[in-house]
Amino acid sequence: MQTIATLGPSGTYTEQATIQFIHGQALQHEIQYFSSLLKVIDAVGKGCQLGVVPIENFSEGFVSPVLDALAQAQLHIVAEILLPIQFSFVSNEADFDAIKQIYVQFVAKNQCSKFLSQFEHLGMVQTQSNMASLQQLQNNLKNSAAIVPSNAVMTKEFSSKVTDVGDYPNNQTRFVVLSADKHFHVNELTTKANRDGYKTSLVISSGNDSPGALSQILNSFAEHSVNLLSIISRPTCESFGDYWFFIDLEGAINNVNISDAISKIEQDHQVKVLGSYTCV
Numbered sequence: 001m002q003t004i005a006t007l008g009p010s011g012t013y014t015e016q017a018t019i020q021f022i023h024g025q026a027l028q029h030e031i032q033y034f035s036s037l038l039k040v041i042d043a044v045g046k047g048c049q050l051g052v053v054p055i056e057n058f059s060e061g062f063v064s065p066v067l068d069a070l071a072q073a074q075l076h077i078v079a080e081i082l083l084p085i086q087f088s089f090v091s092n093e094a095d096f097d098a099i100k101q102i103y104v105q106f107v108a109k110n111q112c113s114k115f116l117s118q119f120e121h122l123g124m125v126q127t128q129s130n131m132a133s134l135q136q137l138q139n140n141l142k143n144s145a146a147i148v149p150s151n152a153v154m155t156k157e158f159s160s161k162v163t164d165v166g167d168y169p170n171n172q173t174r175f176v177v178l179s180a181d182k183h184f185h186v187n188e189l190t191t192k193a194n195r196d197g198y199k200t201s202l203v204i205s206s207g208n209d210s211p212g213a214l215s216q217i218l219n220s221f222a223e224h225s226v227n228l229l230s231i232i233s234r235p236t237c238e239s240f241g242d243y244w245f246f247i248d249l250e251g252a253i254n255n256v257n258i259s260d261a262i263s264k265i266e267q268d269h270q271v272k273v274l275g276s277y278t279c280v
């Protein structure tokens with residue numbers, strides 16, 4: 001049976017996105033759990049045919065370790081999934097003064113920064129996944145608390161529960177489905193393709209540091225009437241001043257304006273197409 005890699009233990013938002021994808025596409029894939037997002041990415045095309053990872057949170061921005069891994073990996077984004085995210089704070093200490101440590105996933109931490117600011121003086125134990133935060137709390141209940149997905153805990157499981165501790169009420173995270181095979185078929189009849197349209201994600205190397213390098217890239221898109229949805233830079237970690245530009249464009253790669261703009265940019269820069277996909 002084919003497998004799809006996701007972030008474990010079971011109960012993460014990434015698993016929820018994975019299940020939504022499997023059901024929406026009527027796939028028979030078995031879910032395989034990994035303890036970190038990098039391990040999920042690493043498994044795609046090796047043990048697992050597909051993988052799902054979060055790429056951007058509505059307030060926190062892009063998930064940097066995922067971008068960095070995608071710049072290097074030979075993988076393709078074949079679909080995107082958007083999920084509402086809500087966190088709760090749970091503990092068996094009724095008195096908050098008794099809490100000495102809080103387990104929280106590294107991306108979730110910044111999505112709950114206002115609520116967590118009252119515990120600034122405490123040790124935050126950063127975890128790799130929201131369900132790892134819950135498991136660590138269950139293994140070490142005394143003087144501890146955790147930030148967990150609201151739907152992961154029963155109402156009476158902990159004596160203290162504060163629901164909806166995120167900074168923004170309409171918090172959302174965007175997840176991407178990765179495949180080693182760029183022709184992996186996503187069934188568009190079951191997608192919202194017609195409503196939301198295609199998006200194309202690129203990684204462009206900044207190349208030789210020269211005046212106007214970035215504006216040259218942006219001008220190529222403007223000249224071809226291509227709408228940019230987002231742009232973010234990440235260090236390549238090869239030398240100072242060397243960056244990857246991650247760019248999301250509105251439209252599919254087979255749109256002639258997009259392919260012409262990319263061909264022009266390729267004259268001076270290395271361009272990698274991460275994928276052309278819709279929200280499913």
Ligand SMILES: O=C(O)C(=O)C[C@]1(C(=O)O)C=C[C@@H](O)C=C1
Pocket residue numbers: 007011012013014015054057063085105107108128129130131149173
């Ligand atoms: O899937 C989960 O529950 C995770 O722990 C991962 C993750 C992420 O890294 O973005 C997923 C969604 C939320 O934005 C916070 C955490």
